[in-house]
Amino acid sequence: MPPPDAASSNPLLQLSVHSLPSAGAASPQRTRMGRLKMLLIWAVCAAPVVASYLSYYVVKPQGRINHGTLITPPKPMSAEAGLAFTDLQGQAVAPQALQGQWLLVSVAGGACDAACERQLYLQRQLREVLGRDKDRVDRVWLIPDQAEVRPALMPALAQAWTLRVDAARLSQWLQADAGQTLSSHLYLVDPRGDWMMRFPADADPVRIKKDLMRLLKASESWDEAGR
Structure with missing residues (x-):
């Protein structure tokens, strides 16, 4: 009797074998x-x-x-526009001499009433609170008349530009908000000498500081302290 077939006697070997799927x-x-x-x-x-x-x-x-109003387009401070400055001794100061720094500008007559003194104080304090960036900002007081400046004010102006300017020429460069005068505002001029922002009358000092800090932060890659 012939031996049984090996495949038929082992059930495992009777299972169908299928090929595995390829990876693709x-x-x-x-x-x-x-x-x-x-x-x-x-x-x-x-x-x-x-x-x-x-x-x-x-x-x-x-x-x-922004707390301040952006001036678009900015208005250049230039001799070509007829803008000319003199110091308190009557010596001419070219507009180009002020370029290279941010300028925080106030405007008031030389007699400087109480409102003027508050503006000058605010201007000074705003620069101080900028910390290490304060050396990138100069204070400027523009005087559109020939009134004598009281000696008592001079110590506070030792590190500021105090300049006389023709009133008509000044009004062609800086402009007040509707219903206000030039002395109602602080103005910001960029290092190129362009007036680019006007702060409101009775502005909030904290919000002015925030505007200044943002502008100084945004310009730190190209603007350095000093001229």
């Missing part, structure tokens, strides 16, 4: 689903970053509104 034979549908899941994960992770950029550059939250 994944279902196109499964591939698309995997990619879609990856994109969804990326979108969830990136959403806060995208939202912050949109709010900063597009929406611009209320807290970032």
Whole structure:
């Protein structure tokens, strides 16, 4: 009697054998689903970053509104425009001599009443609170008349530009807000000599400081202390 066939006597050997799928034979549908899941994960992770950029550059939250009014386009301080300065001794000071620094400018007659003194005090304090950046800012008092400046004011003006200027020429450069006079405001001039911001009458010193700090921070890559 012939011996039984080995394959028929072993049930394990009777199972059908199928080839394994190749590595590149994944279902196109499964591939698309995997990619879609990856994109969804990326979108969830990136959403806060995208939202912050949109709010900063597009929406611009209320807290970032300037306290001062931006002057567009900025108005240059130049001799070509007929603007000329003299110091208290009558010596000519060219507009170019003031360039190279941010200028915090006040305007008032030489007699300097109480409101003028408050402006000069505010001007001085604003520069001091800038800390290490204060050396990038100069104080300027423009006097549009020939009234004598009281000697008692001179110590506070030791580190400031105190200059006389023709009133008509000055009004062609700086302009007050509606219903105000030139002496109602502080003005900001950039290092190129362009008037670029006017602060409101009775401005909030804290908000002026914030404007100044933002501008100094934004310009620190190209503006250095001193001329």
